[in-house]
Amino acid sequence: MSTDKPIDKVEDKLYGLLAEYESPGALIEAAREVRDAGYTKFDCHSPFPVHGIDPAMGIKPTILPMVTWGAGITGTGLAILMQTWMNNWTYPWNIGGKPLFSLPMQIPIAFEVTVLLAAFATFFGMWGLNKLPQVWHPLFGNDNFVDKATCHGFFVAIEADDPKFDQEGTTATLEKAGATAVEAVRYETSKKHRALPNGVIAFMALSMCLALVPFAYIAKQRASTSDKPHMHINPNMDFQTKNKPQTASDMFADGRAARLPVAGSVARGELKADDHFYRGLVAGEWATEFPKEITLSAETMERGENRFNIYCSPCHGLTGAGTGMINQRADAVGATATGWVAPSNIGQESFAKQPHGQLFNTITHGIRSMPSYGAQIKEADRWAIVFYLRALQRSAHSTIDDVPAGEKPAIR
Amino acid sequence: MSSAETSAEALEAREYFKGISDSVCGIVEAEKAPKIWLPAFAAAVGLTGVLVVSLYILLTEGTGIWGNNNTEAWAWPIVNFVFWVGIGHAGTLISAVLFLMRQKWRTSINRAAEAMTIFAVICAGLFPVIHTGRPWLAYWLLPIPNDMAIWPQFRSPLAWDVFAVSTYMTVSILFWYMGLVPDFATLRDRTKSKLKHTIYGILSLGWRGSARQWHRYERAYLIMAALATPLVFSVHSVVSFDFAVGQLPGWHTTIFPPYFVAGAIFSGFAMVLTLLVPARAIFNMKHIITDQHVENMCKVILATGSMVGFAYGTEFFIAWYSGNMYEGFTFLNRMFGPFAWAYWTMITCNVLIPQFFWFKKIRTSPFIIVGLCILVNVGMWFERFVIIVTSLTRSFMPGSWHYFSPTMYDASIFIGSFGLFFTLFLLFLRFMPMIAMFEVKGASPHAHAGVKHH
Numbered sequence: 001m002s003t004d005k006p007i008d009k010v011e012d013k014l015y016g017l018l019a020e021y022e023s024p025g026a027l028i029e030a031a032r033e034v035r036d037a038g039y040t041k042f043d044c045h046s047p048f049p050v051h052g053i054d055p056a057m058g059i060k061p062t063i064l065p066m067v068t069w070g071a072g073i074t075g076t077g078l079a080i081l082m083q084t085w086m087n088n089w090t091y092p093w094n095i096g097g098k099p100l101f102s103l104p105m106q107i108p109i110a111f112e113v114t115v116l117l118a119a120f121a122t123f124f125g126m127w128g129l130n131k132l133p134q135v136w137h138p139l140f141g142n143d144n145f146v147d148k149a150t151c152h153g154f155f156v157a158i159e160a161d162d163p164k165f166d167q168e169g170t171t172a173t174l175e176k177a178g179a180t181a182v183e184a185v186r187y188e189t190s191k192k193h194r195a196l197p198n199g200v201i202a203f204m205a206l207s208m209c210l211a212l213v214p215f216a217y218i219a220k221q222r223a224s225t226s227d228k229p230h231m232h233i234n235p236n237m238d239f240q241t242k243n244k245p246q247t248a249s250d251m252f253a254d255g256r257a258a259r260l261p262v263a264g265s266v267a268r269g270e271l272k273a274d275d276h277f278y279r280g281l282v283a284g285e286w287a288t289e290f291p292k293e294i295t296l297s298a299e300t301m302e303r304g305e306n307r308f309n310i311y312c313s314p315c316h317g318l319t320g321a322g323t324g325m326i327n328q329r330a331d332a333v334g335a336t337a338t339g340w341v342a343p344s345n346i347g348q349e350s351f352a353k354q355p356h357g358q359l360f361n362t363i364t365h366g367i368r369s370m371p372s373y374g375a376q377i378k379e380a381d382r383w384a385i386v387f388y389l390r391a392l393q394r395s396a397h398s399t400i401d402d403v404p405a406g407e408k409p410a411i412r
Numbered sequence: 413m414s415s416a417e418t419s420a421e422a423l424e425a426r427e428y429f430k431g432i433s434d435s436v437c438g439i440v441e442a443e444k445a446p447k448i449w450l451p452a453f454a455a456a457v458g459l460t461g462v463l464v465v466s467l468y469i470l471l472t473e474g475t476g477i478w479g480n481n482n483t484e485a486w487a488w489p490i491v492n493f494v495f496w497v498g499i500g501h502a503g504t505l506i507s508a509v510l511f512l513m514r515q516k517w518r519t520s521i522n523r524a525a526e527a528m529t530i531f532a533v534i535c536a537g538l539f540p541v542i543h544t545g546r547p548w549l550a551y552w553l554l555p556i557p558n559d560m561a562i563w564p565q566f567r568s569p570l571a572w573d574v575f576a577v578s579t580y581m582t583v584s585i586l587f588w589y590m591g592l593v594p595d596f597a598t599l600r601d602r603t604k605s606k607l608k609h610t611i612y613g614i615l616s617l618g619w620r621g622s623a624r625q626w627h628r629y630e631r632a633y634l635i636m637a638a639l640a641t642p643l644v645f646s647v648h649s650v651v652s653f654d655f656a657v658g659q660l661p662g663w664h665t666t667i668f669p670p671y672f673v674a675g676a677i678f679s680g681f682a683m684v685l686t687l688l689v690p691a692r693a694i695f696n697m698k699h700i701i702t703d704q705h706v707e708n709m710c711k712v713i714l715a716t717g718s719m720v721g722f723a724y725g726t727e728f729f730i731a732w733y734s735g736n737m738y739e740g741f742t743f744l745n746r747m748f749g750p751f752a753w754a755y756w757t758m759i760t761c762n763v764l765i766p767q768f769f770w771f772k773k774i775r776t777s778p779f780i781i782v783g784l785c786i787l788v789n790v791g792m793w794f795e796r797f798v799i800i801v802t803s804l805t806r807s808f809m810p811g812s813w814h815y816f817s818p819t820m821y822d823a824s825i826f827i828g829s830f831g832l833f834f835t836l837f838l839l840f841l842r843f844m845p846m847i848a849m850f851e852v853k854g855a856s857p858h859a860h861a862g863v864k865h866h
Contacts, residue, residue, distance in 0.1 A: 023422035025862025031623070044623035047429060047598070048854035049630050052863065053623050062628045068635050086555060086563035095567050108572040108650055112579040115643045119636060123586045126632035127617065130625040134618035149621050150598040152429035197610055233548055237474045 013189050015138035016041075016159040017170055018145060019179035024050040027154040030177035031056040034156060037173050041162035045145070045155040064125055071121030072114045079113035080106050136194035138187040145185075157185070278379055280357030280364075287357030294383045304388030307381045311373055320346035320392040341369045346389055347396025359386045418862055425861035429853050432700070436595075436847045437602055439695050445842050446694050453838045459831020466824040467542065475545045477821040483814035484804050488822040489543035490654075491796040492829065495679070496536035497577065497651055498672075498792060501644050502680020503529025504584060507591070508640035511633075517708055519851040520701045523595075524691070525684050526588040527844070531836040532683070533581045535829040540573075542825075569653035576650040583643055587636045593619050594629075595845040648676045655799065661738040662746070662803035665730065671723035678716035678762070679792035681709050682785040689778045689785075691841060700847055703776060710775040713788065717766030720795075724763065742803060750815055751802045754794050761791020 021027045024046065031044050035058050044053055053059075080103075087093045088100040127133065139145050139157060149155055156179070158170055167184070174182050195201075232238045243249055243257035252259070272278040277291040290296060309318065317323040322343040330340045344351065351359070363382045366372040377385070395402075403411060445453075470477060480487045503525040510518040541550045553574045555564050564571040597619035600612035619625070652668035685706065692701040731739040746755045765787045768774045775781070801816050840846065853859060 022419060023425055023862030024859055025418075025864060026422065028863060045621045046623065046626070047433075047621055048594075048850040048859060049626040050623065050859070051854075054627055057623055059624060059627050062631050064628055064631050065635060068639075082555060083566045087566050091561050091563055093563075093565060095565065098567070105567050108569075108646070108653070109566060109575045111642075111646055112572070112575040112650075115639050115646075116579040116582060119583045119586055119639050122632050122635045122639070123590060126590075126628050129628050132617045132619065132625070133614075137618060137620055139620060146601045150594065150601045150619070151433045152426045200610060200614065234471060234474060234546065236472065237546075 012186050014160045014167075015185040015187050016157055016162075016165070017167070017174060017182055018139065018142055018185050019156045019158075019174035019177075019182045020144065020148070021154045021156065021178060022180055024154060026178050027156065028052050028056045030156050030174070030179065033177040034158065034173065038164050039158055039162050039170075039173075041159040041165075043157050045139070045149045045153075045157065047148075047150050047152060050154075062129060064122065064129060067125040068118045068122045071125075072118035075114040075117030076110050078117070079110040082113075083109060135196055138185055141187050142183065142185050144181070144183065276357075277383075280360035282357070285357075286355035286361070288355045290356060290383060290387065294380065294387070296387065300384050300387055301391060303381065304384035304386070304391075307377060307385050308388050308392075311377060312385065315343040315370070316346055317343075320389065320396070322346070343370070345396075347393050351389075352393045352397075356383075356386050356390075359389055421861050425858035428856065428858045432847075432849050432852055433598055433602070435696065435700070436845050436849050437599055439841070440599060440843060440845060441602065448694055449838065449842060453835070453842075456831050456834035456838055459828055460835050461828075461831070462824050463828025463831055466821055466828055470542060470821065470825070471547070475543070477819060479816060479818040479822050481814060481816075483807070483812050484801060484816040486543075486800050486804060487816060488797075488818055488826060489539045491793065491800055492826050493536050493539035493543075494651055494672075494796045494800075495793050496532045496539070496829070496833075498648065498676035498679045498796075499683045499789075500529040500532035500536065500580075500584070500680065501648060501673070501676035502684050503527070503532075504580075504587075504640050504644040505677055505680065506684070507587060508637040508644065511637045512641055516855040517702075517705050519848055519855045520697075520705055521684065521688060521709075521847075522851070523588075523591060523848040524688055524840075524846050525680075526584065526591065527840045527846075528680075528684060528687060528837065529584050530581070530588060531833050531840075532680075533577070533584060534836070535833050537577060537581065538829060538832075569650060569657045572650045573654055576647045580643060580647045583636070583640055587640055590629075590633065590636065591848055591851070592844065593617055594621065594850045595848065597621065598849055599845065645673055648673045660803050660807055661736070661742040662799065665727060667723060667726055667730070671720070671727075674716050674719040674723065675762075675792060675795060678713060678720055678766075679789055681713050681716065682788035682792070685709050685713070686782055686785045686789070687837065689782050691846070693778065695841070695846070697847065700852060706778075706781065707772075707775045710769045710781060713785070714766050714769040717762060717769075717788065721763035724759070738808065742806065745806050746798060746802045749802065749806065751798065751805070754798050755802070758791050758794040758798050761787045762795060765791065 019030070021030050027044055027046060027050055031053055034042050035056065042057075044050070044057060046053075083106045084101060092100055094100070139149075144153070145155060147153070156174060156177075158165060158174070164170075171182050245258055247257045248255050249257035251257075274291070275281045276287050277293050280287050282289070294300060308320075312320075313324055315322075315324040315326050317327070322345040324343065327343055330336060330342075336342065360382055362370070363377065363385060364372060364374040373382070400408070400411075478487065478489070480489075503522075506518050506525040507522040507529075511522075541547045544550055544553075552562070553564070553571075564574070566572075593616055596612050596616035600609060600616050603609050603612060649669035649672065652672035655663035656665060656668040658664060688701060689706060692698055728743055731743040746752070765784055768780075768784055774784070805814050805816050807813075
């Protein structure tokens with residue numbers, strides 16, 4: 001039972017024949033017979049995927065898995081490249097001394113990016129291979145198809161373009177295969193019906209334009225100057241009600257936000273009342289004795305040597321003669337001509353005459369181009385250095401007779 | 413089989429298919445929603461309003477409005493993040509893992525479960541972003557070229573998390589939308605309104621159910637399921653790395669990935685049941701989401717709940733067996749320390765409560781199921797609370813020990829996130845096909861009507 005619409009319009013064209021079948025099983029049988037009859041441009045339509053229809057229609061497996069695979073591998077490679085480039089090459093990032101490149105740490109992100117790209121490829125690849133989205137299709141002009149194809153109907157459609165197509169013969173084939181109805185599907189060739197509705201086009205155009213507005217605004221702001229202050233999205237984090245160091249405050253008469261301690265206040269352990277030990281003074285004069293806190297022992301001497309070698313020898317040299325590495329370097333580069341003040345020879349007579357307290361004071365505060373060491377060396381250590389200086393001065397003027405008899409062979 | 417019998421079978425099948433379309437599309441097409449929908453929606457929107465107001469205050473005042481402090485820097489925002497991500501996992505499990513396992517019963521619930529996944533991940537994503545304190549700079553989390561040459565530090569699990577959660581969100585949306593296309597086509601073909609025809613027409617991409625298209629579609633669906641399955645396991649494993657890679661006793665354990673994944677599925681199924689048991693009654697879907705399906709989900713909850721209980725036991729055993737005094741202290745502190753109340757709430761809700769599902773009578777009583785499932789989700793929230801808060805408040809240095817008290821903003825943002833979740837879910841129930849029609853049709857015995865066996 002075929003029903004033909006009269007061809008009363010010039011642009012009316014035959015798409016093909018549409019046959020309805022009663023069940024998924026009937027659809028499979030029909031597909032097989034249509035294929036066996038030699039048709040190639042035909043398709044089946046059902047509200048759900050009918051299992052068993054692929055072999056019946058002779059559908060070849062899709063290349064989609066290859067697309068997925070390619071995208072997945074690309075994702076893995078890109079992720080490893082990204083992580084290596086960002087953390088090893090453009091910005092080598094030392095984390096706890098671990099090797100810059102290590103594959104295990106890259107696996108989680110490599111996996112996620114692999115899945116992401118594979119999923120995108122599968123999703124868009126599937127629609128692309130299916131030639132969707134499609135605004136229009138001749139079958140959508142058939143009321144019976146629209147009513148049932150996505151709900152409870154099973155259809156075979158053979159296109160008029162098929163080389164084997166001839167209206168009567170094909171109708172007979174479809175009916176023989178058990179069709180409950182066969183219809184010719186016609187469509188208007190004018191493009192009017194296939195275009196997106198104007199409203200949709202206008203909406204899309206408008207939203208694309210609006211989407212550009214924020215970017216245009218940012219671009220404009222970046223290219224222009226303004227005398228207005230910055231935007232503060234979260235003002236109370238930017239302007240906190242507190243005083244920062246070295247700022248002004250109206251609250252105090254002196255106008256400064258940072259407050260000084262009350263006059264005469266002394267921090268715990270910072271009183272330093274003992275002039276002899278802390279300043280090397282006894283009754284306003286340089287001390288000529290070591291303070292009672294210092295034990296004059298071999299141990300103190302060793303401590304003094306140790307500190308001297310660390311702090312003093314770079315300039316004064318290990319013997320105190322003023323020939324340390326820094327002075328040698330200064331001589332080598334000719335710095336003496338441009339105002340280099342050579343370190344003193346500690347062994348010379350004038351220093352040997354200075355009281356203990358004065359040497360202590362020089363270490364504490366520095367002299368001429370020698371900086372102060374009060375901040376780096378504790379008082380007891382400074383006294384130990386003074387003690388060691390006395391030994392250096394003694395050795396500077398010593399003769400072979402000063403060496404103990406047992407040690408003499410070792411020096412020769 | 414005579415041809416009359418074949419026709420009768422075919423007729424029955426077609427009526428069944430039409431019935432599925434009628435009942436599922438009927439919800440979307442109905443002029444009025446069921447009576448309870450509007451008040452529920454109003455309540456959800458109200459809670460979303462609470463969220464919006466709280467977020468406004470948060471953004472203008474700063475994170476100081478929370479109970480977070482130096483000791484307890486993560487606190488509720490991260491508890492809520494892990495909670496919501498976990499909820500989301502059941503959707504992917506149902507749609508992907510059960511699909512690969514050829515569990516046909518999933519077809520009645522997978523659409524709603526996938527929607528739940530997406531809405532839960534939206535809620536989850538909110539929390540780390542606001543926890544940064546300056547969410548308008550959240551794009552710094554991404555590897556975007558910039559003139560200061562600042563890149564993410566890819567040794568950090570927090571950077572992995574950004575990739576894992578955003579990939580998960582993207583893939584979930586793609587998978588969900590792919591499933592919706594044929595059903596949008598059904599809605600398009602049924603509607604009489606031109607506007608709806610245009611909207612559904614665009615959404616359905618011109619789908620017409622061609623076998624050549626179904627062939628690629630099914631292959632793509634299978635691939636997406638195969639991609640989503642390891643993805644869902646990776647996401648919660650990476651979330652657990654946020655903790656496990658840290659040095660803190662109570663976090664630094666290798667059991668975390670499987671333990672977190674089991675917990676995620678556990679909480680997610682509980683949420684699916686909490687949503688769908690009432691929904692199937694309200695929208696008259698009991699013939700599609702059957703009692704058997706509900707029972708199956710209860711059994712999944714029982715199984716994963718027992719796994720979670722086993723993981724708690726293993727953690728304790730290892731804390732003792734390792735001989736590490738810090739681990740040992742942490743776990744005793746969880747049981748008997750200042751947060752013991754939270755610990756015992758967790759044990760009760762997560763280990764004891766699901767054991768009721770051993771009884772068929774309970775698995776078939778909707779009110780009890782929903783009640784127990786809500787308790788399970790309370791327990792799973794407390795699990796994350798216990799892991800995060802008890803460990804941080806009693807870390808290595810007793811000098812930094814501190815009790816943690818949340819503020820009303822902690823609570824209002826968390827409760828508000830439920831408002832957002834339910835708003836989205838109720839909109840979904842009303843305006844989208846809540847059941848995957850083509851999958852239900854394809855999985856029914858009627859799909860084989862008239863098939864001859866050669």
